[in-house]
Amino acid sequence: MKGAGKTVVALQGVRKAYGETVAMDGVDLAVDEGELLTLLGPSGCGKTTTLNVIAGFVAPDAGRVLIDGTDVSGTPAWQRGLGVVFQSYALFPHMSVADNIAFGLRERHVGRTEAAARVRDALTLVRLAGVADRRPAQLSGGQQQRVALARALVIRPRVLLLDEPLAALDRKLRQEMRAELKEIQRAVGTTTVFVTHDQHEALGLSDRVAVMNHGRIEQLGTPEEVYERPVTAFVADFVGASSVLTGRAAGGHLVEICGALIAVRLDRPLRAGEMVRLVIRPEHVALGPAGPNTVPAQVAGVMYLGDHSEVRLELEGGTRLLASVRGRPAVSTGDRVYARLPEDAFLEAR
């Protein structure tokens, strides 16, 4: 799917501020034909504003929006021909499901027979036959979500924009809809921009992920790239909850971290005395006795999560380190332990 080549949506140096708050601080982005690109980030990072700028709901202060190479910065939303699914679904409460889906077709003056057929096809696509005459209020959250998707797809949009479409669903349904959403997007092949704050959703659904923070894109890459090779401490922390350790190079491969000498293998040689920021994933941190490449720590908290547990550790000087261990760990809050940090588990962060 990725790298089909042709750019469908392009943002060039887009800025948007709300008063003092900068929502988009010079965003450049290119979405390729047929791909599903996710904007991932915490609330307030500018991901929804970015979506709204593409949709035409929000006018940027500076920069350009291009669709198929044409500058649409001045084109109102109703002329852009994009499909949008909202977090609240935004189904028209005074219309039946069928009329909701047919809304865009009526605006396009599609004939009655053709419109009815397309509404039927759209309902089949989202597996919702038999509710055409109901009101949105009579549907469950998952069903409303499908109607919203059908309504956006039935107009055959150039781009599908999804604003946290799964956020309002409960966990189980969210996982089902995530899989189904991916299938549907594959089936119709529509270029899609998806906004979420959920890293699992982003990693599981996307062809590419743009991790956003403070109105900027920190990293843009495949799910594997942003998870395995985060380029900034923020990405490492947000995608996969990695810990960031600051150390001083002590010659060779050795780095002094919180009072311990740790061997670290990076893809560049270290100059003795330089400060490095190292990223390590919780699943790479092991608890055990003192030994090579271990650092003394105190357990600050344990959270049992079924198949694994999260152990929050505090190192010398208050540095935090997160470890993920299988099952229930043999330590409890307050214990003094050693955390083993494998030398090839480190990444360097900007």
Next chain:
Amino acid sequence: MTARAAGIALVVLLLAFLTVPSLVVIVMSFNPTAIMAFPPHGLSLRWYENALTYPQFQRAAVNSLIVTAAGTLLALPIGTAAALALVRHGVAARAVWAAALLSPVVVPGVAAGLGFLILAAGLGLLASRWVLIAVHAILVLPFVIRSVAVSVANLDPALERAAASLGARPSRVFRRVTLPLLRPGLAAAALFAVIVSFNEFVVSLFVSTRVTEILPVAMFTYVVNYTDPTMAALSTLFIVATFVAVFVAERLLGLSRVFGLEGHSHAGPSR
């Protein structure tokens, strides 16, 4: 239990306090004599006959219907636009606008009436019914804005964005989405406007002539000159008319919806 009994007694007293004056007027209206005696000696409909056949009342009733209908129809679109602007769009100096638009509620009727009188005289429109219509539209505007504003605040902006993304130009979005979803607020606004306008007296007194005067003004003039129970009969008709209006509104729309107590999600029984 005594606290409960005391509570019930208080409620009964309050209800009595609210309804007894109306009940006295209704009883008096059936008085057979020209003197307002209480309790009445017998039953008669002669004052109803007098009220309904008195030419000045007939003319005033027609005036009232015209002024109330025209004033309400004028205030609804203006008030809806104002409510949308105040709630939705970042209007500059919003507080000033809101205060100005809602001021008819707080400005004393006598002051407003005098102002309108001077203005109308200056424009040479003293004899025109349009002055009365404009005055009523202005006076009911705060009620219209308040009612519609509740519906606007309940309206998810994403609905209008959704309509736009589906290809609807702004005028179409308004007609197909915004307006239908504001219907409960508009119905409440119309009901308030009609009741307020139909009962308006103080300001109307200043800008009415013998030809354009509305029912409350005609009733006042009558009371100044005569003391028979005609007024009680007319007041009874007034009370009944108001009750019928509220009852019809309740049956057609449901008062809970009219007053915006229920959400907008179940709006409209049919398309």
